[in-house]
Each structure stands twice: as C-alpha cells, then as structure tokens.
Amino acid sequence: MAFDAAAAQALFDALESHALTLAIFDRVNTHTPASVPGKGLSCSISLGSVAATPEASGLAAVSGTITFNVMIFNPMTQRPLDGIDPATLTAVCTLLSEYSGNFTLGGTVRNIDLLALRAEPAYLEQEGKHFRVEQISVPVVVNDLWSEVA
Numbered sequence: 001m002a003f004d005a006a007a008a009q010a011l012f013d014a015l016e017s018h019a020l021t022l023a024i025f026d027r028v029n030t031h032t033p034a035s036v037p038g039k040g041l042s043c044s045i046s047l048g049s050v051a052a053t054p055e056a057s058g059l060a061a062v063s064g065t066i067t068f069n070v071m072i073f074n075p076m077t078q079r080p081l082d083g084i085d086p087a088t089l090t091a092v093c094t095l096l097s098e099y100s101g102n103f104t105l106g107g108t109v110r111n112i113d114l115l116a117l118r119a120e121p122a123y124l125e126q127e128g129k130h131f132r133v134e135q136i137s138v139p140v141v142v143n144d145l146w147s148e149v150a
Helices: 005-021 081-101
Strands: 027-029 042-052 061-075 118-126 129-147
Touching: 005 027, 005 042, 005 061, 005 081, 005 129, 042 129, 061 081, 081 129
Parallel strands: 027 042
Antiparallel strands: 042 061, 061 129, 118 129
8 A cells, every 4th residue: 555645644643743742842833834933942843855765665565764854943042041952952862762762653654764863953043033953854664655556
C-alpha cells in the first residue's frame, strides 16, 4: 500500500503529539509560523526533503525518508540572557530523547533514523523580535512510500 493523505496526516499528528506531551512548549504547530511565535518556547514542525531509501526498499515498493524540520524558538527577551541557550538545549535534548524512546512514532513509521538526527543553531528576527532557534532535522523512514508498477 502506498503512502496516502491519511498516512501523511497521521505522521504529522504523531510528531505534534510527541512535542505536546513533553509539556515544555507554550505552543506546538505543524507549520512554519507566519508571525511572531510569542513568549516562551515554541515548536513548529514542517516538511523537509523526501527521498528514496534504497537499503529499506523491496521489489514491489520503494521505502523513503521524509525529513521534518522541527524548529524550537526561544525569545531573546528573556533575562538573564545566560539562560536562553541552556533552556533551548534542554528542549532540544528532551525532544530528541522522546524521539529516541519512541522511534516508530507509535507504529506509524518504520523508524526515525536516530543516527542522522541533527540540530543546527541560528538566530531569527521576525517582526522586529529576536529569537534563538534550533532547527532539528528529523529523518523518518517510511516503508512502502511508493509502489513499483511495471
């Protein structure tokens, strides 16, 4: 069975649910924010690259890796400033630990490629407000993403 709209929605729902259950984010959404995220830690989940995964594929179907961009936003308005990076790091490590402990997302996917998880730091200015951001690349391996048809 090929990956369909219901499977796509279930995958987004599973990623969002894992972030929400941690109770460390003031808000979690499944899109890149179009406006300022607000006060406190925010998490957004958006679609990244999609590619075939030959080593996980078979003769009748192609498995693939769907990479999600999970961004953690932390406002630079907090005081003391020395607390911003430790709070951001704690959120990143807590979320990565959650993925590690639930690497099939409740049976939704084959696995999260834990050895390819990656977090990249950045700063973001949006509507005149500054944020410390970590963008986490979450590669999710999905069986039978596409059917092979002769």
